Amino acid sequence: MTTAPSPVREPAWSLPRSAIGLWLTESLITAAVTVAVVVALLVWIPDDLGGPMPFLRWAVPIAAALDVLVTVAVRPWFKHRVYRWEVTADAVHTRTGWLSQTWTLVPVSRIQTVDVTRGLLQQVFGLATVAVFTASSQGTVRIWHLEHGMAQRVADDLAARAERVRDQAT
Amino acid sequence: MTEQATGPVPARRTSPRIVLVHTATFRQARQLVPYALPALAAVGLGGGRWTVVGLVVAITLVSLATAVLSWWRFSYLDGPGAVVVTRGLLSRSVRTVPTDRVRGVEVEAPPLHRLVGLVRLRIDAAAGGSAGAGKDDELLIDGVSPAEGDRLRTAVLSSRGRVVPEDAAAPVPEEVEEEFARFDNRWLLYAPLVGGYLAVPLAAVGALSRVVDEVPDGVLPDVDGPAIDSPGGVVGVVAVALVLLAAGAVIGAAIVNWRFRLVRRGGSLVAVRGLLTRRHTELEIDRIRGVAVADGAGMRLVGAARVTGLVTGLGDAQRRGQLLPLGPRAEAEELAGRLVDDPGPLTRHPTAARRRRIVRATAAGLLVTAVGAVLTATAGWWPLLVTGVVLTALGVPLGRGRYASLGHATGPRSFAVRVGWLVRERAVLERRAVVGWQVKQSWFQRRAGLASVVACVGAGRGGYIALDMAADEVAAFTVAASEPWAEQLVPLTPGEVETNRSRTQA
Structure with missing residues (x-):
């Protein structure tokens, strides 16, 4: 799973698979909050503010999308492999x-x-x-x-x- | 010992002289202030000298009355198995603390108490467990004669779970005292280099300026500040301020540590110190799990150090655990060695740890540099870029310094870990002190072949970290530094892993 051997012995037992469901639900909730914040940013903050705004208008949604992807599609399963x-x-x-x-x-x-x-x-x-x-x-x-x-x-x-x-x- | 007579022992009372102290300090009357203020506002202050005098007399009388009442309603009793304190003006409260729960007794003699020849006892009776020991875990017996204070301290501490050996030790009524440390007044000169003592004069300046702000303008003499236009003037002012700061730190250290003495008396360590308030703290040697030797950057310059005992279940451990508040390094090391076996010289951590310390120390500077570069390019504003470069440059020696502090050692009965640069601390702990291990490895540490190990102990700060040690040494370290249960952390050997893997593949 990990490239380097772990420093100490791994515990033997893994968690029930329903833990993935719980982590997924948690991830979906945080993802919903992230999406809401990004949408609010795009809607409420005017485009012509100058400064770094034009850059942020496309950088923030991309970062948020990546974050949501990792949180929802990767993290619950990854955690299930780590938690023992x-x-x-x-x-x-x-x-x-x-x-x-x-x-x-x-x-x-x-x-x-x-x-x-x-x-x-x-x-x-x-x-x-x-x-x-x-x-x-x-x-x-x-x-x-x-x-x-x-x-x-x-x-x-x-x-x-x-x-x-x-x-x-x- | 002769007082364990049959029949009920009458409850003891504190000395009536304590009423004087409490009247003067408004100890009980203070609680009435929230009620008195609205009452005063309702009655109104008609002004005039007599109102003020009347007010002062009334407040003093109220204070006297409450002090008398609380003295009258207070009694204590030290039985063979428990200390009972009864108090309360209107609602009675009876607190019974089993003596085997008592973790320490502190005898204090604040200035006013000394005037009337009394002391105050704090009996530390933490309820145990992981809950933080709060003020509720303390029994306060305020206002007994020094002799009675000593008797009570000895009675409480010696009746505690030591009933059987008492008979054996009975022929030696006078416990032999052995001096462990004695404060040398020359050590006060170290104080300006210790962060905690430097804060004393700064706090005093802050309090003073607040008082000056409160005073109406007309009262203060109209003094012009000295002219500090010339560079020489600025240097002079800074120099005077530094001297005052150093003097304040020395005075602060003197007030707290005056005539500090640490002696072993039977199974206890007794620390006495203080100029205005004499404090007498007793720690049970059996409960000492280790010592922390702290030498910050300033203290290392002059070869000074401070020793704190790591004692299980000690409330207010930072203050009570102090075994040597300030002293030469050699003295500190000798004291630490007397309490816990020295596990030998520290093993350095791998060079990957140095890289990691430097990266972490320069990260903030690099970020500022990057932002500064953007600003220079876009707006032509360069000061931030310069600041960033300077911060980054300073981060390199800081990171190297932090790396040089890292180390761990294991001995037959104890182990040591050391971290920190500005505040460097080496914790030496007994193997039996460890109640758990926590091994932490971030993604970066995994790539560098490092891991951090926290020894969880029920004393001091609760956990002591060996930062960035080589990942493949972790298991051996935990086994060498705690009891046999830690062997469960040893990874399976490659052979065992192979057989496991082939078995699952088959």
């Missing part, structure tokens, strides 16, 4: 992002709380996010867009295991 997760015997491991990627690994022994959240769009697609918190404000790992039942099971399992092996050292 894995819960092993003693750690939670995820990969997120698309152009910039982030791997996060948190050991079960350092988990403090586990949350399951369902956003509006997530509810439409039957998905949920598992958020795993540690003592560090930066050491939060989120497993995005799991099927709701699966998310609940993962959260319960992690919370129960964290209770058993909790390490007071933080």
Whole structure:
């Protein structure tokens, strides 16, 4: 997928395909906003303003069109290939992002709380996010867009295991 | 220890002398100001000297009354397992904080408290978890004698989860003190080169100018500013301003750090400092996960550094964690080494990281140059182009400087990472401190074979980054710098990948 080998091991499991639908919906919403802004620009700002306006009148729509194309036609599928997760015997491991990627690994022994959240769009697609918190404000790992039942099971399992092996050292 | 008698222990009260302090500072009466203002506006100020005098007397009486009331309604009790504080003028509030939740006790003696011979205790009782520790996590016991303050501090800290070893340690009632650092007044001369202390005189100037603005015009003497037409005059004014700024920084540093002393007493580190307000901060050594040695560009010029302890669950960590506010580099390094094992010299990051630092440092300058070039070509306005070129040129040494700061090291029990140029900081952390790893790689980093690694820790800033390290060293670094669970980050060897691939293809 990527030319260079990744710096760390990839998590094993991918997200359900309905996550693509959710990302696509998100992309369509942002694309609609972009298009609305560009149309407003073309309609409301007069042509004869001088300065850089004539240049912007064709440059901005082209840039917006490219942006919309990438956001709608590429990004949802690309993200589905990047987002991965894995819960092993003693750690939670995820990969997120698309152009910039982030791997996060948190050991079960350092988990403090586990949350399951369902956003509006997530509810439409039957998905949920598992958020795993540690003592560090930066050491939060989120497993995005799991099927709701699966998310609940993962959260319960992690919370129960964290209770058993909790390490007071933080 | 002898006070653990049977039967109920009566609640303790603060000293009545605190009423004087609170009356003078309008501590409780301040809350009434929002109600008093509309009332005053309604009654109207008829003017005249007697109105003013009456007003002053009335306000003082109100302040006295509220201070007495809140003293009367305040009591505290340090039981074997918890500290209970009862207070509230009308609605009673009882707060019980289990002593094993107490993360530190700070004894403060502000100037007025010192006049009447009292101190103030802040008991830091963060509720734990990732929620930010706010003011609510603090118990304030205001107005006890220094002896009682010491007793309470020791009682709270020693009854905390250390019941079993207490018997073993009982034969040694006097804990041995070991001095870790003592402030040398000559170190105050470093202050003008430290950003934080330079801000002190600037803030004072700002406050003063606001006061001058408030004063009616007629009151101020009509002073003409000195004539600064000549270049010599300008230089003189700038020189005087710089001297004043430096003096202000030194004075500010002196007020905060006067007679700073750091000692180890039993299992705690005790820091005492301050000229006007004496502060007495106690940190538990068991909770220290690492230290941060900061030496900004100015401090490096004179070989100075600052040491902060990275302590788990410490509220207001920036202030309370200070272990050496300002001092020579050697002293700072020695102190850091006493608290956390030194993992050895830092490993440099690959040259691709230098390219990346320079590119990032010059990017803004290049953008300005490009815009400037367009403006020069279209409108003939060249100053922006010159600015852009200068900025770009300055970006090169800045990028090189930032690259020179980058580094990481791993030792048997600890590891270190360093970033920054203007504000350079080397964090040395114990391996057990790491509660998670975050590996970040942008598209550009991937092409350059680099990656950034954040060690997530439940202390200090929450995360410490090793910026732009070689991508193929990341996994080994995480394994060497934390506990065995990090081995899950080690990529599969090419052989394993091959077998996996052939298996899926088959």
